[in-house]
Amino acid sequence: MDNTVQIPFGERFIQYLAAERRLSPHTVAAYERDLTAFVLFWNEYEARELGEADIDAITPDQLRAFLGHGARAQLSRATLQRRMAALRAWFNFLQREELARDNPAKRVASPKSPKRLPRAPGQEQTAFLLDATAGNDDDAAPQDLPGWPRLRTLRDAALLELLYSAGLRISELCGLDRPDLDAQAGEARVLGKGGKTRLVPVGPPAIRAVESYLRERARLQPTIDPLGPIFTGRQGKRLNPREAQRLLQKMRKRLDLPESLTPHALRHAFATHLLQAGADLRAIQEMMGHASLSATQKYTHLDQAAMARIYDSAHPRARRRSLRAAG
Incomplete structure (x- = not known):
């Protein structure tokens, strides 16, 4: 963990992610970077260092301001979504360990991604x-x-x-x-x-x-x-x-x-x-x-013709209709 920035209860949280939630080292490292970025933002926002006693002073508005700061820095939606995931996981852990009374991250919506269908080769x-x-x-x-x-x-x-x-x-x-x-x-x-x-x-x-x-x-x-x-x-x-x-x-x-x-x-x-x-x-x-x-479901987009063929071959009413049409 970065020794120049102290995440409150950070060592315990990182250990929890790795040992109990069994997240990959890559995800754990990303969450740690996200929380470090939040602590740096809070320190500047409040003009003082975030300490363990300040956990319950963190508000949803501060979290939204943190996301807005990232958006102005042109961070991707995926990065901003991961930052919110890291904050939610951190507050969930703090609540579970009775180190925080509230989870303000629950009242902050993550940026929505445009729905993109993955490209599957034919x-x-x-x-x-x-x-x-x-x-x-x-x-x-x-x-x-x-x-x-x-x-x-x-x-x-x-x-x-x-x-x-x-x-x-x-x-x-x-x-x-x-x-x-x-x-x-x-x-x-x-x-x-x-x-x-x-x-x-x-x-x-x-x-x-x-x-x-x-x-x-x-x-x-x-x-x-x-x-x-x-x-x-x-x-x-x-x-x-x-x-x-x-x-x-x-x-x-x-x-x-x-x-x-x-x-x-x-x-x-x-x-x-x-x-x-x-x-x-x-x-x-x-x-x-x-x-x-x-x-x-996001992997399984079908063209209308394929869906119609499956419907006609599988649905009981569709089969009866086909038989009448054939007669």
């Missing part, structure tokens, strides 16, 4: 990407690891197949170890957000792609632990999400595909294509590891 575009990746082995072999281009091609094809087949986040995919993938059952055990584990189905093409890659890796890099990470780099270390993003960036340029086709876009495609085929929204929610159904 089925033909997705198939084109997967097929093209499987055939991309035209780079020269590095001196220290002959056969690497072929292995990398198999790895990249397996990675993208698994992203699309299971609807994984890129961090979830890079975190998979070999025992997490059950080829016989066609499922993967995934560690998701908040340390929650879920089982997700994996289709045969992805299973075959992963097994082909691992067989070649065992031949070319026999010293890699066969029970360790599924996806590794040229040095045999676990592939990190940034490396996985770069490989898709390279494929986009080679195939002249839009920049919107990111690893996360394949997760969007997973949900959208399932729903277009008539899959149950709650089942998709479970597979994607979303805590709420509303989080899943």
Whole structure:
């Protein structure tokens, strides 16, 4: 924690976020920065340092002024929303520990984000990407690891197949170890957000792609632990999400595909294509590891024609109407 700015009860709050709420280190660090920014603002606003005895003196108007200060500094809506989330979490913690009587953050609305639908590639575009990746082995072999281009091609094809087949986040995919993938059952055990584990189905093409890659890796890099990470780099270390993003960036340029086709876009495609085929929204929610159904719905926008087809094939009255029309 920044020693020049003291967040009241800050050490205890940070420990609570990490140990009890099990937030990621990235989120914990972001919350700490947000609270530090608020303390600096309050110190200037009140012309004195915020101390533990001042907690109950903080008002909703001061929090709104803090948000306004950030807006004038042209901070993004997402940053301002996260600042309010940090303040609400801090006051909730203080109330729970009986260190504050009130939570003024509850009476302050977060800035609303414009509703944006994520861009999901179509089925033909997705198939084109997967097929093209499987055939991309035209780079020269590095001196220290002959056969690497072929292995990398198999790895990249397996990675993208698994992203699309299971609807994984890129961090979830890079975190998979070999025992997490059950080829016989066609499922993967995934560690998701908040340390929650879920089982997700994996289709045969992805299973075959992963097994082909691992067989070649065992031949070319026999010293890699066969029970360790599924996806590794040229040095045999676990592939990190940034490396996985770069490989898709390279494929986009080679195939002249839009920049919107990111690893996360394949997760969007997973949900959208399932729903277009008539899959149950709650089942998709479970597979994607979303805590709420509303989080899943933003991934699953359908065109009117697709919705009409699903309605006509599924709704009892629609089926009767179709039969009468046919007669």
